[in-house]
Amino acid sequence: MELKDIFPVWEKMTPEQQKRLKRSAVKRTVKKGKILHRGGTDCIGLLLMQQGQLRAYIMSEEGRQITVYRLFDLDICLFSASCMMSSIQFEVFIEAEKDTDLWVIPAEIYKEIMETSAPLANYTNEIMATRFSEVMWLIEQIMWKSFDKRLAEFLLEERNLEGADTLKMTHEMIGNHLGNPREVVTRMLRYFQSEGMVKLSRGTIEITDPDKLESVCGA
Numbered sequence: 242m243e244l245k246d247i248f249p250v251w252e253k254m255t256p257e258q259q260k261r262l263k264r265s266a267v268k269r270t271v272k273k274g275k276i277l278h279r280g281g282t283d284c285i286g287l288l289l290m291q292q293g294q295l296r297a298y299i300m301s302e303e304g305r306q307i308t309v310y311r312l313f314d315l316d317i318c319l320f321s322a323s324c325m326m327s328s329i330q331f332e333v334f335i336e337a338e339k340d341t342d343l344w345v346i347p348a349e350i351y352k353e354i355m356e357t358s359a360p361l362a363n364y365t366n367e368i369m370a371t372r373f374s375e376v377m378w379l380i381e382q383i384m385w386k387s388f389d390k391r392l393a394e395f396l397l398e399e400r401n402l403e404g405a406d407t408l409k410m411t412h413e414m415i416g417n418h419l420g421n422p423r424e425v426v427t428r429m430l431r432y433f434q435s436e437g438m439v440k441l442s443r444g445t446i447e448i449t450d451p452d453k454l455e456s457v458c459g460a
Contacts, residue, residue: 244344247291247315253360265350271337278321280332286347288318293341294402298334298417307383307420309333310375319368383420391419392429393457396439396448406448 244266245251251259266289271277277295278285288295295312297320312318320333355361382391395418399408412426419426430446433439438454440447448454 242291244289247344248289249315249317250358250360250364254354254358258354258358258361261350261354262346266344266346268342268344271341271343273337273339275337276334277337278318278333278335280334284348285321286345287351288312288321288335289344289346290314290316290318291342291344293337293343294339295341295343296336296338296418298336299332300334305420305422306334306417307379308418309379310372311338317368319365319372388419388421388425389429389432390458392426392433393438393454395419396446397451397454397458400448400451406451408446408448409444410446411444 244263245259248262254262268291271293277288290312292314295316295318297309297312297318298306299309300306318335321335355365392415395415396408399410400406412430413423415430416423416426430439430441433454434441436453438448438450438457440449
């Protein structure tokens, strides 16, 4: 699969713009657990996903993490090119959650093409609007939704992503996604287990009653 096959506005760009983008882009394969971007001091370029899964998260001064959004096949990550967006005032980290194939587009090249391509500029603005909406949704979840509902929704989302009832995740990993200490996650998971919704074992969580988890989300 080539860059033109997965870049959404490829056909709306001029031949010269296509040539510059193709010449500058580098294809990479990254392994699960690899940190691709480490905050505002890092500017590796835009990441265009071919296949795989990435996680964008922010981190507190104490080292606590919370997932802002995830990236899947054909998604594009702008925050890994934060040096071309002076308005971004927070540190975003990007981690591979699965083995991932992607293209890296240098930030300076993308910015130069965007300045002369209205379709690319519009597409970039749409991405920024989508990410802003996801951040606002996250803030609403944290402020207004109880932790049992957030955890139940997260477990059901993971079940859908993995296509399996058994999730290979530690309590600390879940805490990193949701922005809560491991101890809080453990207490709530044990409550879910006592209610027959999940079964806990070392490094795994088996969802035994998804319908009951659904009821927690809607309660």
